[in-house]
Amino acid sequence: MKDSGIEDVENSAPLPWLLGSSLQVAGNIVKASTQFVAERAKHVDVNMKGVHSVVEELTLEKLKEITSPRAYNKDLHFVDGGPLTVQYLLVVDALNFCFWPDEELEYEHLSLGVKASLERDPTVLDAERLMWISGDEVQALLGWPRKVPLQEERARLLREVGGALMQHFDGQAANMVRQAGGSALALVQLLAQVCPGFRDHAVYQGHQVFLYKRAQIFVGDVYGAFGGEGLGEFWDIDQLTMFADYRVPVVLRTMGVLRYSPELEQKGAILRGELIAAGSEEEVEVRACTVAAVEALREAIAAKYLGVPGAQLPHAIQLDWWLWELGERERKSHPPHHRTLTVYY
Numbered sequence: 001m002k003d004s005g006i007e008d009v010e011n012s013a014p015l016p017w018l019l020g021s022s023l024q025v026a027g028n029i030v031k032a033s034t035q036f037v038a039e040r041a042k043h044v045d046v047n048m049k050g051v052h053s054v055v056e057e058l059t060l061e062k063l064k065e066i067t068s069p070r071a072y073n074k075d076l077h078f079v080d081g082g083p084l085t086v087q088y089l090l091v092v093d094a095l096n097f098c099f100w101p102d103e104e105l106e107y108e109h110l111s112l113g114v115k116a117s118l119e120r121d122p123t124v125l126d127a128e129r130l131m132w133i134s135g136d137e138v139q140a141l142l143g144w145p146r147k148v149p150l151q152e153e154r155a156r157l158l159r160e161v162g163g164a165l166m167q168h169f170d171g172q173a174a175n176m177v178r179q180a181g182g183s184a185l186a187l188v189q190l191l192a193q194v195c196p197g198f199r200d201h202a203v204y205q206g207h208q209v210f211l212y213k214r215a216q217i218f219v220g221d222v223y224g225a226f227g228g229e230g231l232g233e234f235w236d237i238d239q240l241t242m243f244a245d246y247r248v249p250v251v252l253r254t255m256g257v258l259r260y261s262p263e264l265e266q267k268g269a270i271l272r273g274e275l276i277a278a279g280s281e282e283e284v285e286v287r288a289c290t291v292a293a294v295e296a297l298r299e300a301i302a303a304k305y306l307g308v309p310g311a312q313l314p315h316a317i318q319l320d321w322w323l324w325e326l327g328e329r330e331r332k333s334h335p336p337h338h339r340t341l342t343v344y345y
């Protein structure tokens with residue numbers, strides 16, 4: 001095969017199979033598969049009138065804020081511009097799920113708790129230590145005064161990360177980023193391949209639906225923490241979708257962008273704070289329609305601001321950070337979010 005040069009490409013291009021795979025051709029499998037759900041959803045829908053009224057009110061000044069490098073909240077994180085930041089973000093995003101069973105526990109307790117531990121002991125996130133971490137050590141890592149929800153699961157997920165880093169990347173999360181060759185989608189796929197805990201998907205009406213929330217948020221965090229440069233430089237960062245959590249759907253509902261059926265909202269579990277099962281139609285539709293809603297917002301913003309001097313078209317992840325921070329600030333006045341016991345978000 002020498003004369004065809006394929007051998008050379010294989011040796012030089014990282015993960016060539018991804019470049020030609022459905023992942024690249026169909027863009028992001030999260031975008032494609034959540035669209036499949038949004039077109040059929042019974043309990044949730046994306047209200048295009050709501051989308052257009054939000055974009056109507058979106059000023060150029062607000063858009064500049066959303067697309068500025070400061071949109072990523074570095075104060076909440078350990079950011080030293082080096083590979084230890086990548087190790088830190090992978091650990092945080094391996095644990096970045098399901099805080100609500102503990103009324104007082106919020107995301108910042110996770111990110112700032114791990115940051116404080118790392119500043120006390122720079123070896124605390126070494127892969128060979130993560131491989132053996134216990135539930136009690138996870139509680140200590142966060143510096144939380146009591147057990148954290150799903151504590152033993154969180155320890156298992158960290159042990160999985162430690163083992164994968166030792167097996168494939170010489171213990172360094174930064175090596176995994178480098179192996180993705182500057183592609184955000186390839187890095188999402190690579191992380192989901194080596195760590196089953198990041199394979200956030202469901203089966204909906206017989207079709208596999210990918211949300212990949214923690215895998216995508218890890219890539220978004222690396223991009224944000226490094227300001228889109230060095231280890232954070234991804235040529236296809238605009239291909240990532242928003243991160244399907246439980247905070248942003250509430251924000252989109254208060255904006256009139258997302259609508260829930262009466263069964264789901266009034267009579268249903270949400271207002272009574274009952275659990276909605278992971279993988280149920282309701283849960284998958286809430287998450288998938290949230291992804292589709294942010295894509296619709298993004299397209300409507302592009303239609304309004306394409307070519308406008310000084311306007312930068314936002315990535316889905318920048319819209320996500322804007323909506324999530326808004327939801328965090330307003331969470332006391334917002335209606336309750338849906339409650340799913342899960343390791344995915």
Ligand SMILES: Nc1nc2c(c(CN[C@H]3C=C[C@H](O)[C@@H]3O)cn2[C@@H]2O[C@H](COP(=O)(O)O)[C@@H](O)[C@H]2O)c(=O)[nH]1
Nearest residue numbers: 071072073096097099106107243245246247321324345
């Ligand atoms: N969609 C989306 N979901 C996000 C985040 C973040 C972390 N954002 C920081 C990182 C960079 C940015 O600049 C932000 O400062 C956490 N979560 C999810 O929210 C839920 C936690 O909610 P609560 O219980 O209220 O703390 C839980 O599912 C968690 O996984 C985000 O950015 N987008």
